[in-house]
Amino acid sequence: xxxLKLSKAFTLMESGPVILVTTHNGNKNNIMTISWTMVLDxxxxxxxxxGEWNYSFAALRKNKECVIAIPAVDMLDRVxxxxxxxxxxxxxxxxxxxxxxxxxxxxxxLIKECMANIECKVIxxxxxxxxxxxxxxxxxxxxxxxxxxxxHAVGDGTFIVDGRKMDxxxxxxxxxxxxx
Amino acid sequence: xxxLKLSKAFTLMESGPVILVTTHNGNKNNIMTISWTMVLDxxxxxxxxxGEWNYSFAALRKNKECVIAIPAVDMLDRVxxxxxxxxxxxxxxxxxxxxxxxxxxxxxxLIKECMANIECKVIxxxxxxxxxxxxxxxxxxxxxxxxxxxxHAVGDGTFIVDGRKMDxxxxxxxxxxxxx
Numbered sequence: 001x002x003x004l005k006l007s008k009a010f011t012l013m014e015s016g017p018v019i020l021v022t023t024h025n026g027n028k029n030n031i032m033t034i035s036w037t038m039v040l041d042x043x044x045x046x047x048x049x050x051g052e053w054n055y056s057f058a059a060l061r062k063n064k065e066c067v068i069a070i071p072a073v074d075m076l077d078r079v080x081x082x083x084x085x086x087x088x089x090x091x092x093x094x095x096x097x098x099x100x101x102x103x104x105x106x107x108x109x110l111i112k113e114c115m116a117n118i119e120c121k122v123i124x125x126x127x128x129x130x131x132x133x134x135x136x137x138x139x140x141x142x143x144x145x146x147x148x149x150x151x152h153a154v155g156d157g158t159f160i161v162d163g164r165k166m167d168x169x170x171x172x173x174x175x176x177x178x179x180x
Numbered sequence: 181x182x183x184l185k186l187s188k189a190f191t192l193m194e195s196g197p198v199i200l201v202t203t204h205n206g207n208k209n210n211i212m213t214i215s216w217t218m219v220l221d222x223x224x225x226x227x228x229x230x231g232e233w234n235y236s237f238a239a240l241r242k243n244k245e246c247v248i249a250i251p252a253v254d255m256l257d258r259v260x261x262x263x264x265x266x267x268x269x270x271x272x273x274x275x276x277x278x279x280x281x282x283x284x285x286x287x288x289x290l291i292k293e294c295m296a297n298i299e300c301k302v303i304x305x306x307x308x309x310x311x312x313x314x315x316x317x318x319x320x321x322x323x324x325x326x327x328x329x330x331x332h333a334v335g336d337g338t339f340i341v342d343g344r345k346m347d348x349x350x351x352x353x354x355x356x357x358x359x360x
Contacts (some may be wrong), residue, residue, distance in 0.1 A: 015333060015335075084354055129220055129313055157353070173337070
C-alpha cells in the first residue's frame with residue numbers, strides 16, 4: 001500500500017462504493033460494512049450514517065477514530081458476511097481471514113486485503129440524523145492490486161459492480177480541484 | 181413514469197449515482213448536478229451536500245422542497261453540462277432540452293427524461309457541514325426506459341458506469357426490510 005495525497009482521498013469515496021469501517025475500542029478490533037456514505041468536501045471530509053444499532057458505534061463515539069477500508073468486488077462475500085454478523089460475539093478479522101495493519105495516526109487498523117484505506121478522525125456526530133462526520137488524516141492505495149473494481153449496494157440485497165469508465169475531464173476542468 | 185412505493189425509494193439512491201436536483205424558486209425552475217449524496221434510513225430520508233456556492237441553494241432553503249431526478253448513462257453529457265453552468269444566467273431545462281413535469285406534492289419539477297424521480301421535502305439544513313436533509317414524499321420510475329444504468333462520479337472528471345449486478349439477497353435477508 002502506498003500513501004495517497006489527502007487532496008485525492010475523496011476520489012476513493014465519491015462513486016459510492018460499499019466500504020468497511022474498522023474501529024479499535026481499546027481492547028479489540030472490529031469491522032462494520034457501511035453503504036450509506038457521502039463526501040462532504042475536497043479536503044476529504046466524509047459523512048457516514050450509523051448509530052447505536054451498530055456494535056462499532058460505541059468505539060467510534062468513544063475513541064473518535066476509524067479506518068475506511070475500501071474492498072474490491074473479489075471481497076463481496078466477505079463484505080456481506082461482515083455486514084450480517086456482530087462484533088459483539090465475533091472476531092471479524094479472524095472469521096473473514098482479514099489482516100489488520102497498523103496505520104500512522106489512528107489505532108483502528110487498516111485492512112491489508114482492501115484496495116484502499118483511509119485513516120479518519122471523527123469530528124462530529126449529529127445524533128438527530130445518525131450522521132458521523134469524519135476527516136481523513138491519511139490515505140493509502142494498493143496500486144499493485146489487480147482487481148480494483150468496487151461494488152455499490154442497491155439496498156435490496158443486490159450489488160452493482162463498477163463497469164466501464166467514461167472520461168469527461170475536459171468538460172469538468174472548471175470543477176475539479178488542481179492536482180486531483 | 182409509474183409510482184414507486186416510498187419504502188423502496190432508497191434503493192434508487194443507495195448505489196451512489198450522480199443525480200440532478202431540481203428546484204422552483206417561485207419564479208423559475210432550475211437544475212443542479214450533485215454527486216455528494218447519502219441514504220439516511222429505510223423510510224427514504226436522504227442527505228445531500230450543498231450550500232451557497234450552488235445557485236439552487238437559495239430556492240432549496242426558501243421553499244424547502246426539491247426533486248431528485250436520476251439520469252441514466254445516455255444523459256451523461258447533459259449531466260456534466262448542467263453541473264458546469266449556473267441557473268443564475270441559464271435556463272437549464274431549455275439549454276439541455278429537458279422536459280419539466282409536474283409532480284404531485286412539490287412545485288419543483290420532475291425531469292421526464294430521467295429514469296427515476298423522487299419528490300422531496302427539506303426537513304433540515306445542517307449549515308456547519310453544508311448538509312441538507314431530505315425526506316421523500318413521492319417516487320417514480322420510468323419502467324419502460326431501456327437504458328437504466330446510472331453513472332457514478334469519481335471526482336476527478338471521470339465517471340463509472342454501472343456494470344454487472346450480483347445477487348446476494350439470500351445472504352442479506354436479515355438486513356433488507358420486508359417488501360423491498
